[in-house]
Amino acid sequence: MASLDEKKGIDVGQTYRNVNSCKEFLVSIAAVERKKIEHNLRDAKFCTIMSDGSTDVSVIENEIVYVHFALKGKIHCYFLGLIECEHANAEGIFDAIFKAVDFEDIPKSEMYNKIIAFAGDGASVNTGEINGVISHFRRNINSNILMIKCVSHRIELAFKDAMKSSTLYNKIFDMLGQLFKFYHNSPKQMAGLKSAAEACKKSLRHPTRVGGTRWVGHVLTALKNLLIGYKVFITHLEQVASVRSQSSAQSKAKFFLKLLKSKDVITFAHFLIDVLTVISSMSMALQKRGTCVYEVHRQLELTATNLRKLETRPGLELRKIMDCDEFHGVSFSQLTGDTSTSQMPKVISALIVCIQKRFSDIDAGIFKCTTVVQLDSWPSDYQEATEFGDEAVSAVLDYYHDNLAAQNIETSLVEIEWTQLKHLLCENHTVKEMDWIKINELYHSQCSNILAVFDLMLSLPAGTSECERGFSQMAIVKSKYRNRLHSTTMTLLMTVDLH
Incomplete structure (x- = not known):
């Protein structure tokens, strides 16, 4: 200034x-x-x-x-x-x-x-x-x-719980962690990787770490980088492994090559990308600023549906590798594929169960009542909406009666105004095109008490992602x-x- x-x-x-x-x-x-x-x-x-x-x-x-x-x-x-x-x-x-x-x-x-x-x-x-x-x-x-x-913490914990029994996941997770350290802690190996990328005429994909506060996202990024730069990694690791020496780098390179040339490992890695894309999509949707509890229900339904689809048919990434005996021109050394095929349905089933367990409270009590805030779920016709949301509004009214009364809200008028609000919206508007700001602008003077109840439900956030951004x-x-x-x-x- x-x-x-x-x-x-x-x-x-x-x-x-x-x-x-x-x-x-x-x-x-x-x-x-x-x-x-x-x-x-x-x-x-x-x-x-x-x-x-x-x-x-x-x-x-x-x-x-x-x-x-x-x-x-x-x-x-x-x-x-x-x-x-x-x-x-x-x-x-x-x-x-x-x-x-x-x-x-x-x-x-x-x-x-x-x-x-x-x-x-x-x-x-x-x-x-x-x-x-x-x-x-x-x-x-x-x-x-x-x-x-x-919610974001729960999603990641549910994924972690589901993967405990998967031997292939644990192999891949450990490999990603060791591969990151192999290059991150050695300028010599990083320079060799860069040279291999230039020789292959490919863009350089650095290995990224797994773990941290967003470790589901980190695992997804690490897997994508590994598969995109697969040819480069194989080329460099073969160079390291072929050098006549007794160095630890040579033994590590041979270990990485054994895993990276296994069809089970590469097939399961593609499968994991399909699964993690679904999980990360839900997590990112619920990490937006101002996300409320009522939005969790829709995301849980979408996630469960997408995961069940992966149970019955292969996802986009898995389809790329299913019938192949090589990847990026590198032939697999193990061609059975039996282990990965048997583990995939078990992983999906376990993940669905773990998500349901971690989010069991969302489908009960006040959290379940917040579904009425989702305008997409409203009936389009008033005749169908006469009893819609009545139980949810009554439950919130009973649970928070003292809080509502302390804010000078006429609790005796809430249920009456709820019926009136449904009639006004269904008869005069396409409800799915409305939002709560516009509804308040139009009808706050007529339905102030019920709209205060909806402000209460909108005041319940989905989680603490904003705190993480603050850190x-x-x-x-x-x-x-x-x-x-x-x-x-x-x-x-x-x-x-x-x-």
Whole structure:
């Protein structure tokens, strides 16, 4: 800003060209953004607190806190703070969360009345019924507060559970990890791989790591890179293996070649890409900002359908390799294929069962009731919609009766307005083309109480993916060269960056 003023011919001197003035600007900008968040949250009737923990570059345990809420059908998701945890137990996390949720113009009691759920990962420190973070929420705020376990974490855990019994998957997973280290830790091998790519006239595909916070996505990327660069890897590994020496690189190259020339391994790798594409598609769809619980139902149905299709017929990638005795011009050394063929249906069946097990709570209670928010599922004709969603609305009304009453919602009118809203939408509009923002604009004055109930259901997020994105921003801001930044300063910087 000072440089811009100088270009305009204004002499700004050194007043604003120092660290202290920069901090003043930062505090002021962050305060304005915080006020905007507070203003929107004050108008909202319900919200969910989302949090996750991570250790930064200074080896300090931090809790990142977001708030998710709906206001007249529009979903908001805001960063509230990065708080240093004194203790990484449930009590310490709970205290850190409410340091971030402390607002100047929203009294604590009013804020407590808005909170309807807590979203975190599935760690026992969050989910423990006796001493978990959710138990502190229920004891100190409201016994009806729901625990929302992050959907993305569940998907990955379900996949991991299903693959435990697959020997081929474990072989491939270990091979990918070792192949990454083989090249990543050796400039000599990486240079040899580059030369092999030039000799084959192929683009260089670096092996990528498996594991990490998005390890399903990492495995998919690693498999794709391996198969696309298959010819290059084989060429280089054969060169390493042919050298007369007793080096560890030679023995590793022979080990990799044995696996990579096995038809079972390559066939199963193609099959895994088909499966992981389905799983990753669901995960990515539910990682979008502002994704709500009601959207999980549709994604679960689509995922189960696509997985069952892979049970009965081969997927796109598997069809490329099924009847082949070579891949990219490299002949297979093992041509049976029996092991991979027998494991594939077992893997699909196990994966479907594991997903159902991990998401069993989604098809019960309040979470099941949120399906009524999905406008695509509404009947097009009012005669068919007369009883549609009645049980769901009644269940939400009964469960959250005290929260609704605390927000001055006429609970006695909710079910009456629900019938009225269905009539207005079905008779005057194509419901599937509507959205909740537009519905609020048109009918908020007539159906304010039932629309507040729908705001409540829209205030239930699908998970904590936004927290993970916040940690990515934290790693950018607090690097090893800026490792002395305090959590208060980090909150200011991230508030400006994220909003």
